[in-house]
Amino acid sequence: MKDTKALTHRPVPLAIVGGGAAGLFAAAAAASRGLGCLVFERKARIGSKLLMTANGRCNFTKDITPERMLADIGEPVASFVGPAIWACPPAMIAGGFKARGLAIRRMPDGRLFPASGKAADVVHVFGDELRNSSIPLLTNCPVTGIQPVKNGFIVATRNFTVWAKNVLVATGGASFPKTGSVGDGQDFARRMGHRVEPLRAGLTGCETNDRAIRAMAGARFENGAAAALIVDDSEVFRWRGEVEIEQWGVSGAAIYNCTRYAVRNGLRTFDLLIETPEGTWTVRRPVIRPLKEAIVTMGGVSLDEVDPTTMESRLVPGLYFAGEVLDVDGPTGGYNLTIAFATANLAVRSCKT
Numbered sequence: 001m002k003d004t005k006a007l008t009h010r011p012v013p014l015a016i017v018g019g020g021a022a023g024l025f026a027a028a029a030a031a032s033r034g035l036g037c038l039v040f041e042r043k044a045r046i047g048s049k050l051l052m053t054a055n056g057r058c059n060f061t062k063d064i065t066p067e068r069m070l071a072d073i074g075e076p077v078a079s080f081v082g083p084a085i086w087a088c089p090p091a092m093i094a095g096g097f098k099a100r101g102l103a104i105r106r107m108p109d110g111r112l113f114p115a116s117g118k119a120a121d122v123v124h125v126f127g128d129e130l131r132n133s134s135i136p137l138l139t140n141c142p143v144t145g146i147q148p149v150k151n152g153f154i155v156a157t158r159n160f161t162v163w164a165k166n167v168l169v170a171t172g173g174a175s176f177p178k179t180g181s182v183g184d185g186q187d188f189a190r191r192m193g194h195r196v197e198p199l200r201a202g203l204t205g206c207e208t209n210d211r212a213i214r215a216m217a218g219a220r221f222e223n224g225a226a227a228a229l230i231v232d233d234s235e236v237f238r239w240r241g242e243v244e245i246e247q248w249g250v251s252g253a254a255i256y257n258c259t260r261y262a263v264r265n266g267l268r269t270f271d272l273l274i275e276t277p278e279g280t281w282t283v284r285r286p287v288i289r290p291l292k293e294a295i296v297t298m299g300g301v302s303l304d305e306v307d308p309t310t311m312e313s314r315l316v317p318g319l320y321f322a323g324e325v326l327d328v329d330g331p332t333g334g335y336n337l338t339i340a341f342a343t344a345n346l347a348v349r350s351c352k353t
């Protein structure tokens with residue numbers, strides 16, 4: 001690694017790479033633990049993806065028990081994120097936001113949003129927390145490399161390096177790359193010897209050529225359901241929720257959760273049974289939309305090489321991962337932000353000083 005100008009002469013206890021959901025929550029957790037940290041963010045502002053969540057409304061968690069949340073997330077992700085979610089359950093996440101002045105709206109199914117309906121309010125909570133705790137935030141500052149050294153890590157940017165005792169990689173997945181999550185963290189992990197599971201679209205819509213369905217473009221059914229069907233039309237997965245008909249096919253929470261099931265379980269072909277108050281349709285052999293449009297990235301740093309009780313690398317001591325950079329994903333409905341927050345919290349609680 002090129003020896004550029006060093007910014008620090010003593011190691012920073014924790015360098016957080018990524019100022020998204022996981023990185024910002026980690027910074028807040030570090031402040032409450034009294035652990036010195038520094039946040040690097042590739043984009044000009046923090047939380048670009050957070051601002052997009054739930055159409056700009058940010059469904060930041062779901063008011064359900066950890067058991068129920070883990071059952072909905074399903075295996076193999078649930079076993080890995082279990083210790084993190086038990087240590088930082090939805091009630092604690094909601095309590096943390098409330099204590100920092102965020103008014104919360106609860107939907108009948110338990111999904112929690114800022115009462116204002118503005119994701120920006122969630123990002124402001126983090127911005128305020130960083131400012132109040134004097135946490136240095138380097139924006140427009142993509143990390144270009146992380147090199148383990150004798151006493152910590154050298155974290156490199158284009159113009160300078162930082163010496164850090166611990167590093168948390170919270171660079172996200174690879175969907176909506178304009179938000180800054182472009183797969184850098186997976187590359188850093190690979191370079192440090194980690195296996196990375198192939199990145200693919202998790203929660204996303206399905207294209208169809210079925211003219212009868214496309215003719216309904218613009219229709220939206222809040223109380224719909226979708227099921228994934230395999231050979232002989234046997235149902236392997238079902239989710240109740242919104243269904244939307246698009247020019248190119250179908251979207252909405254019920255569809256997204258079926259595509260997540262299909263991708264995670266390696267279904268090469270499947271059909272979608274769509275139920276709405278206005279009728280039932282079967283979409284034959286739908287095509288899953290691309291990763292760049294997915295709500296969550298499936299794949300990422302292999303879970304076998306990360307300790308689920310600490311989020312520390314099993315290969316490189318002092319290296320931690322949180323959020324979508326890992327091979328973790330959940331259904332729609334506040335699960336993915338909960339995973340990002342809870343894994344970040346566990347990583348910070350586990351850092352040795």
Ligand SMILES: Cc1cc2nc3c(=O)[nH]c(=O)nc-3n(C[C@H](O)[C@H](O)[C@H](O)COP(=O)(O)OP(=O)(O)OC[C@H]3O[C@@H](n4cnc5c(N)ncnc54)[C@H](O)[C@@H]3O)c2cc1C
Binds near residue numbers: 019050144172179185
């Ligand atoms: C359209 C949409 C709607 C969604 N709605 C919801 C919802 O309502 N509820 C929910 O629970 N989940 C939702 N999600 C999913 C959720 O937003 C993600 O799971 C979550 O943001 C992941 O957090 P993260 O911190 O791992 O990654 P991100 O939030 O993507 O943050 C990663 C950060 O790292 C930065 N970064 C990347 N590389 C570098 C580098 N080299 N150096 C420095 N910084 C770097 C990026 O710029 C980015 O800011 C939605 C996602 C999308 C796309």
